Amino acid sequence: MSQFNYRAPDFRTSSIELGDRRCRVMFSLAQPRLALVDGFIDEAESRHLLASVAGVLAPATVFREQSGVREVSELRTGWSAKLPKGGDEVLRGIERRAAVLAGLDVALAEPVEVIRYEPGQLYRPHYDWFDAATPGGRTRIESMGQRLATVLIYLSDVAEGGSTLFPVLGLDVRPARGRALFFSNVDDRGETDRRVLHGGAPVVTGCKQIATCWFSSRRERQSLGPGQAASEV
Numbered sequence: 001m002s003q004f005n006y007r008a009p010d011f012r013t014s015s016i017e018l019g020d021r022r023c024r025v026m027f028s029l030a031q032p033r034l035a036l037v038d039g040f041i042d043e044a045e046s047r048h049l050l051a052s053v054a055g056v057l058a059p060a061t062v063f064r065e066q067s068g069v070r071e072v073s074e075l076r077t078g079w080s081a082k083l084p085k086g087g088d089e090v091l092r093g094i095e096r097r098a099a100v101l102a103g104l105d106v107a108l109a110e111p112v113e114v115i116r117y118e119p120g121q122l123y124r125p126h127y128d129w130f131d132a133a134t135p136g137g138r139t140r141i142e143s144m145g146q147r148l149a150t151v152l153i154y155l156s157d158v159a160e161g162g163s164t165l166f167p168v169l170g171l172d173v174r175p176a177r178g179r180a181l182f183f184s185n186v187d188d189r190g191e192t193d194r195r196v197l198h199g200g201a202p203v204v205t206g207c208k209q210i211a212t213c214w215f216s217s218r219r220e221r222q223s224l225g226p227g228q229a230a231s232e233v
């Protein structure tokens with residue numbers, strides 16, 4: 001039996017309709033499901049996200065799956081801040097578009113995280129999914145669900161370095177402002193996928209700014225309103 005009943009949209013088309021805009025598919029893979037789309041976010045929206053985190057960026061943290069705590073680590077340097085889910089009209093539009101790209105209900109979107117990398121800063125290869133064999137991973141999955149999908153939105157170009165790398169797939173995605181990279185963290189059987197190991201290469205020159213929208217298998221408890229049932233896939 002599948003762990004999760006999720007299969008991402010088919011990207012074998014030259015463009016994809018995301019509700020309020022049609023984006024060009026630059027590149028896609030069927031296995032694992034992955035797509036790079038152009039024109040996902042416009043300049044005003046990028047500037048809005050960056051302005052929303054100005055002054056509140058803090059050193060980025062990683063989730064330690066053994067202990068279940070988040071901490072600063074050399075595995076992930078750079079600066080980050082989370083934006084309140086559905087915090088304003090621009091953010092709601094971006095969350096809705098990311099949900100259509102992922103083929104998931106927007107209620108499953110986690111708060112968008114904006115990340116800034118300066119020269120030398122990086123995110124070492126990792127999985128976005130949580131490991132159910134670890135105590136912290138198991139607790140996370142039980143409370144908030146498993147990470148089913150990731151949408152990385154590039155808010156800036158980078159002069160040199162800063163690619164998103166997939167060592168198992170042999171992919172190197174150059175950041176380009178306005179593009180979004182989607183990938184599924186589970187395979188067609190709904191099992192966590194080891195092929196989507198990925199990281200952010202060190203920035204060499206310039207500054208890399210991205211926004212990450214992860215989708216969980218269970219909507220967050222705190223986002224449930226009165227009388228709303230928890231939805232799960």
Ligand code: PD2
Pocket residue numbers: 115123128150152162163164165198199200201210212
């Ligand atoms: O900044 C990146 O390219 C990157 C790479 C891997 C971001 C993430 N993972 C992430 O935010 O999960």
Ligand code: ZN
Pocket residue numbers: 126127128198
């Ligand atoms: Zn990641």
